[in-house]
Amino acid sequence: MDFFVKLANWLWGPPILILIVGGGLIISLRTGFFQIRYLPFILKETFGKMFSKETEGEGTVSAFQAMTTALASSIGAANIVVVPTIIFAAGPGAVFWMWVAAIVGQATKFGEVALGIKYRKTNKDGDFVGGACYYLKEGIGGNLGKIIGAFTAFFFMIEIFPSITLQTLSAAGAIEMMGSSFGMANTGLIKTIAIIAIFILTSLVVHGGVKAIGEVTEKLVPFMAVIYLVFGAIILAMNFSAIPGAFKMIIVGAFNPKAVVGGVGGATLKAIIQNGIARGVYSNEAGMGSAPYGHAAATTDHPARQGLWGCFEVIVDTLIVCTVSALLVLTTGVWNPEMSAAEMKAVSPVAIERVFNSSFGSIGSLxxxxxxxLFVMSTIIVIAFYTDKLGEYLFGTKAGNIIRWLSTFMIILAIFLSFDNAGTFLDITLGLVVIPNMIGLVMMSGQIKDLKNDFFNNPEFYPGAKKSKLKGAPSKN
Known part of the structure; x- marks a missing residue:
């Protein structure tokens, strides 16, 4: 087992981080850092049109439903539980590098989503399907494209199956935690009932097809995000005077960690950069190629327009939700530089729970x-749907349906299994997905640039454009 732990740590060290950050920088440079230059327009087209019913173009679900489907996969327990761990592991400065990864990651996710729309297909049921395996196959072309596409689809599917069980354990654990906070007896029974409920709810939604998933996620994702952000905002307001100090620790600690934590634990410059970038990517999934499986069904008039929703996902997931989690830990004193290494290790996994408890008591735990x-439940629904699309790509529509059923039964396994070492297995298989996806995106960065230019240089799509600089008619799909 030690070998696999070392392999996972090595993969998610320099190899993948260089690929993700370096690849994201290449895409950002080739697209002129559009995510910064056109930020007001991106916000207007996403935040400003979140609940708009106006849609143009072809698709199975609305652009917003497609975005919430993809966002449901990335916004999850990691935003609440995992983010504080980077502060305990490497100090507040890691949050700054998480932001850097998010800014670069917007270009990566834009490319993933735009290419997902460009190379999407319609299946036998008339639904639009697409994803990383599709654009890697078609965009790279030839036998190499076929091999990389199949490789990516297979390992992503293999990663998702045990992930569904782990996510179920997290969701059931949240219910068990709630029962404990209210002094309920036999929390084990509560956990089992919760797992069965998750199985029933997931089955009803996932087997209803992409439209049913879109209808659920467009309501569930905003609701769950708003609950967390509202209560988070209340806590931050209660500790308003500590916010400037928290930002100071983040900025100073990003370049001089010893000035903030005095060299405690792993607070070296290398550690804060690696932790910040890795956790940022783990949270927003930019570079993993997961988002386009959800976005492929979107109704849109241009691949780049849907790509803007990819930027939106990273903004919401990392720059808003993850930042709130980090500030909650820093402003309430749950983390402080005087803690011993043993104390930090003990508090890290339950940091946000302590924040909510100290602020609201048992209501906070509830x-x-x-x-x-809700965060985990939404993730389970979407990644179970992803297994269907991956199976469909590899083996056909009927096989995809069978694999979708198998994926939902992985929920039931949470009653019997703990998967103590599954995290290492998941890291390795996900690494085997990220590497070919990022290499493919860099190879297709010219196509991403063309899609971006076709959109932003044409007044039909971007009002700020004086005239199209590209020859020919604008791309409609």
């Missing part, structure tokens, strides 16, 4: 349990 359950 709210956090509900947030965790």
């Amino acid at each position: 709210v956090l349990s509900v947030c965790l359950f």
